[in-house]
Amino acid sequence: MNITRERPSGGLLPEDFEQLCNTKGGLLSFDNFLSTSTKREIAEEFIESALPKYKDNVGVLFVMIIDPNDVSTSTTAFAPIKKYSDFQEEEEILFSMHTVFRVGDIQQSTKNSLVWEVQLMLTSDNDSQLATLTKYMKEKIDGKGWYRMGKFMLKVGHFDQAEILYNELLKKATNDSDRAEIYQQLGETKIHKGQYKEAISYYKKSLEIKRETLKEDNTSLALTYNDIGLVYSNMGDYSKTLEFYEKSQKIYEKALPPNHPDLATSYNNIAAVYYKMDDYSKALEFYEKSHKIFEKALPPNHPDLATSYNNIASVYNDKGNYSKALEFYEKDLEITKKVLPPNHPDLAVSYNNIGLLYDDMGDNSTALEFHETALAIRKKSLPPEHPAIKRSMDNIASVKKKM
Numbered sequence: 001m002n003i004t005r006e007r008p009s010g011g012l013l014p015e016d017f018e019q020l021c022n023t024k025g026g027l028l029s030f031d032n033f034l035s036t037s038t039k040r041e042i043a044e045e046f047i048e049s050a051l052p053k054y055k056d057n058v059g060v061l062f063v064m065i066i067d068p069n070d071v072s073t074s075t076t077a078f079a080p081i082k083k084y085s086d087f088q089e090e091e092e093i094l095f096s097m098h099t100v101f102r103v104g105d106i107q108q109s110t111k112n113s114l115v116w117e118v119q120l121m122l123t124s125d126n127d128s129q130l131a132t133l134t135k136y137m138k139e140k141i142d143g144k145g146w147y148r149m150g151k152f153m154l155k156v157g158h159f160d161q162a163e164i165l166y167n168e169l170l171k172k173a174t175n176d177s178d179r180a181e182i183y184q185q186l187g188e189t190k191i192h193k194g195q196y197k198e199a200i201s202y203y204k205k206s207l208e209i210k211r212e213t214l215k216e217d218n219t220s221l222a223l224t225y226n227d228i229g230l231v232y233s234n235m236g237d238y239s240k241t242l243e244f245y246e247k248s249q250k251i252y253e254k255a256l257p258p259n260h261p262d263l264a265t266s267y268n269n270i271a272a273v274y275y276k277m278d279d280y281s282k283a284l285e286f287y288e289k290s291h292k293i294f295e296k297a298l299p300p301n302h303p304d305l306a307t308s309y310n311n312i313a314s315v316y317n318d319k320g321n322y323s324k325a326l327e328f329y330e331k332d333l334e335i336t337k338k339v340l341p342p343n344h345p346d347l348a349v350s351y352n353n354i355g356l357l358y359d360d361m362g363d364n365s366t367a368l369e370f371h372e373t374a375l376a377i378r379k380k381s382l383p384p385e386h387p388a389i390k391r392s393m394d395n396i397a398s399v400k401k402k403m
Helices: 014-021 040-050 128-138 145-155 159-172 176-192 196-213 219-234 238-255 261-276 280-297 303-319 322-339 345-361 364-381 387-402
Strands: 027-030 034-037 059-065 078-080 092-095 100-108 115-122
Touching: 014 100, 014 345, 014 364, 014 387, 034 040, 040 059, 145 159, 145 176, 159 176, 176 196, 176 219, 196 219, 219 238, 219 261, 238 261, 261 280, 261 303, 280 303, 303 322, 303 345, 322 345, 345 364, 345 387, 364 387
Parallel strands: 059 115
Antiparallel strands: 027 100, 034 092, 078 092, 100 115
């Protein structure tokens, strides 16, 4: 399982917590550098302050159990950073973004019934599953020295410090390649700070250098076009978003093999924009292009294929083509049933989606059947107070009122 977490935390989304509850004994990694404290009360204060702001989320306190004799820096990077922190009293320990844990006990907190305590055990060097996942996670981290430190600061939310560092690096940069990378990272810094016009300015400076020094089909250009498109998307300017996503797409089409996953991601990004614009025909066109690549590049029961089927089903659903939506929701369910255990919370989500679709179709009896199946799975896999159980019960009550 993989979780994206930033600090201060607003808890986990209900669907993430569902997945976590069914992962006991399995591996867990974080998509961010992980900021922790040796002081339990510090973490509890963060949770207490966040709970009122994120009422729909589930409060989680991760308790790390580490035996220094059982791990090494070759597989795990963690370090005390008290002397570098703005809040030295927090006794902060920072974990690298490729750190992998085994999930231990998951219990409701005795101090606060809205919080769940999850034990995370740092896995040993001779764990074969760890070796495989750690290798994958390390491939997602690039850069070196101060450049990596800048990315590190972005990951832990120190945006002002990252901006200061990148501006210092920019002063010392001696070649165009470094300057292009620094402008790129300054653009990302501005995105995090919500300063979108400044972000575009930096990205365009990076783009200008790359266009002068790189071939027109270099994928680094595609990355910058994509990032500019992302900024325009955040600004709600979807026509400009499409303009830059399409430039990125054209480069990927020239530079990559026709079945490369990055090309599928590019098509998926474009589809998502059309979906936001309520242009369901174009959204469907690009979701299907993305899906065709996934079908060729991935094994038939890969979870990403299930997600792709779900995206297509959602478009058909919004178009009012319920029969086609059902076809693709069922394909999603078929894969999900094969790759997950029978009581996995994600399986309940698939049943729930189909239940909602039958509800829209006016087939109350079938809708009830799927909602009851979803509820049964959630009752077996989730704690009784979990909000997903309440949602299933509400869906069932809504359908029964119509019968």
